[in-house]
Amino acid sequence: MSKKKRQNEPLNYSKHxxxxxxxxxxxxxxxxxxxxxxxxxxxxxxxxxxxxxFTFNNYTKAFFDLGLREAFINSLTIAAASTVISLVLGIMSAYLLWRFRFWGRTFYGSMLSLPIVVPEICMGVSLLLFFNKVFGGISLGSSWPANLILIIIAHVTFCFPFVSMVISARINLYSFDQLEAAFDLGANEVRAFFDVVLPFLKPALIASAMLAFTLSLDDFVITFFTSGPDSVTFPVKVYSMLRFSVTPVVNAASTILIVITVLLTLGGMAVQKKVLID
Amino acid sequence: MKNMKKEKVYKKPAFWFFSIPPVGWYGVFMLMPLIMLWAFSFGSTNEQFQVVLTWTTKNYLTAFQPIYLKILLKTILFSALATAICLVIGFFVALYISFSSPQWKPFWLILVILPFWTNLLIRVFGVSTMLSNSGMINKLLEFFWNKIKILEEVLGWQILSGDYFEPYDMLYNYGAVVAGMVYVSLPFMILPIYSSLDKLDISYLEASLDLGASHTRTIFKIMIPMIMPGIGFGIFLTFIPSLSTFLIPDMLGGPNAQMIANVIQRQFGAGSNWPLGAALSFILMYITFAFFFGHMLYGARRDKR
Structure with missing residues (x-):
């Protein structure tokens, strides 16, 4: 009713x-x-x-640019790995907050929102410092994919709290009685989790996996501080190309990234819609 | 639920199974680095160029010296300016969307959200090409300039000086940084305002207009007070990320127009001052927290009323 009323003059501000x-x-x-x-x-x-x-040459140049291709594969590997790890940690974290009442629960729950408040640059330099001082002595190897481990750790650190929050929103809708019923019917903790709770979380899992993947793929600032010369991601590579020589190849690379992100988001939305209908 | 609460949590292996990985990861990779950074901000560099923890407040004193303090104040000032511009544009855009016909609304919303899906780096790169000397805005200005020149010849007047169009240097100053911040943050201002405008009961507005108030008065006295939560959230989502933005001043501001994040980044580059960088990071973090809690307090007080 109010929607119809909004079209009435003289209140219709879209006509102003x-x-x-x-x-x-x-x-x-x-x-x-x-x-x-x-x-x-x-x-x-x-x-x-x-x-x-008009030409397609920039795309072929971008495709045959070894550095770009390597950075692209690195980005996808990092995004896939950090999505999987964040998903596992996020599920555990959300389940922990929902299922158990323990000492420091509220504190942990509120601490999870820290990555939203802490500026990216501060998180980036703190991880740079941490990796430098703690992992500095240990050689993780410069061969692929061991060189990506530090970036994956950094990405999981800022992704999994978001995953946990998305899953928490869903798991809080779930009735505790169903879990108790499962226990009464003889399920142990493992079966109750995998057969009763996890299937209910499916839409949230897809949404949060998508969120983690795009967060990881898009991140520049934190990656910039944690990547080394032999572990470069796509955004970092594009950034360094912009620094040294701005040619239309950069535009081609950027266009590829735009298309991928838009396709991923649209695909994710389609999958989510399908799941919700089912 | 009650039974579950009473059971002895710490004796359950499932509790430890679900708690150790996430809490441990969070403690080691989120809190530990921040604590280390905090400790570093009280450290100093010794003769071997190593940082030792001496609990000195020297770094904070250095951080409050005029060169850094000026950049800090400029950061706050220009973030506030960008937020204000976003607020004005965002309010009208949200107003337009929320009053347009129901079949167009989702489409307009998608139009506003779509640019946000592309990578931040690419968006900032796009803004920098737009503002460059051979960019679109200068091309447009050149087009009008040439048209006015033709008009001059026809009329015989002298309006513009010079025979050729000189491109305006729009990049590498604070104006470009503010433009970049507005560009990046605008969707974050539009969406919260839109969502509170959409829930607004318009009979209040109708009543105000019926009783003889002008549109300006209705908007300022009736509409804006009622959508304050949305405006507050929009300001929060625009201002706080602007304070710590690194990429925008780095690509659009250059060395002449730096923000605090660029200074921090430089302290962590080769052969520079990590303790000072740590101190500056924590000053930035304290400012962010102050605004965050200020916003929360404001929200709590408003809800009480």
Whole structure:
């Protein structure tokens, strides 16, 4: 009812000139930079802002750039590994908070929101310091994928609290009686968890896995501080390309990353919708 | 639930199984590094260029020297400016979306959220190409400049000086940094305001207009006080991340327009001052926490009323 009323004059502010102007200004402003990156990725020129005709060469160049390809594989490996680990830790953390009443429970629960409040740069330098002082003496090896372990640790550290929060939101809807019923019917802790609680969490698991994957894939600041010269991720590689030589190859690489993120988000939303309907 | 509460948690192996991995990970990789950083901020560098913990407050005193203090104040000032610009644009955008027809609403929302899905680095790179000397904005200005030049010749007036268009240097100053922060944060301002506007009962607005108040008065006296929670949350989501932004001043500001995060990053580069960097990090963190708790207190007080 109120929705219909909103269309009535003179209250309908979407018909007023100022909101309308601001909306289109904002939309154009938000899209222009991204669209111009995509357009100039097809530019047949050494400079990014001077148009010299249409070409796909930048994409082939980006594809055959060994550094870029390596960084891309690194990014996907790190994102996959940190998603799996964050998911396991996040499930444990959410289940722990829901199932048990223990000393320091509220404290732990509120501490989990720390990664939201602590500035990324502070987390980045603290991990840099920690890895340097604690892991500095231990050689983890520079061969793939051992060189990625530190970045994976860093990513899990900021991803799993988010996973835990998403799963907590779902698990709090679950009735404790069902778990007690499972125990009464003779299930042990392991079976009750895997056969009773876990299936209920399925939509939250998918949502949080997607969240962790995109958080890890997109992260620049924390990765920037924890990556070494032989362990570079895609955003860090693009950053260093921007530092040294800005050519349309960077635009092509960026466009690939844009397409991947949008596809991942859309795919994740589709999967989630399907799960929710089931 | 009651039975479960009473059982002896610490004797259950399941409790230890579920608690040790997440709590342990959190303690080791989240809290330990922060504690180390905190301890480092009281350390000093010895003759062998190693950092030793001496519990000195020297680093904090250095951090409050004019060069760093100025950057810190500029960080707060320009974050506030970016937040204010976001608030003005975001309010009108949210107003437009929430009053547009129901079949268009989801589409407009997606339009606003979509850019947020792309990587931050790429968005900032996009802004930097836009603002560059051969970028889109300068091209547009050049286009109008040339048109005015033609008009000048026709009318015989002198409006613009010079024979050629000189591109404006828009990059590498605080203006570019503020533009970047507005660009990155705008969706975070629009969405909370939109969600509280959408829940607003519009009969209050109708009553105000019926009783003879102008639109301006209705918006300022009726609408804005009622959507204050959304505005507060939007300010929070815009201001706090802006304070610690590293990438935006790094790519758009350059050496002339630095924010506190860039200073911190430089202290952790090759051959520089880690204890000072640690002290600056904690000052940034304390400021962030102060604003965070301020926001929470404000929310709690508002809810009580």
């Amino acid at each position: 000139i100022l909101p309308r102007l601001m909306f289109w200004f904002a939309v154009i402003m938000l899209f222009f930079p991204i669209i111009s990156i995509v357009i100039y990725s097809f530019n047949d020129s050494k400079r990014i802002t001077i148009w010299r005709g």
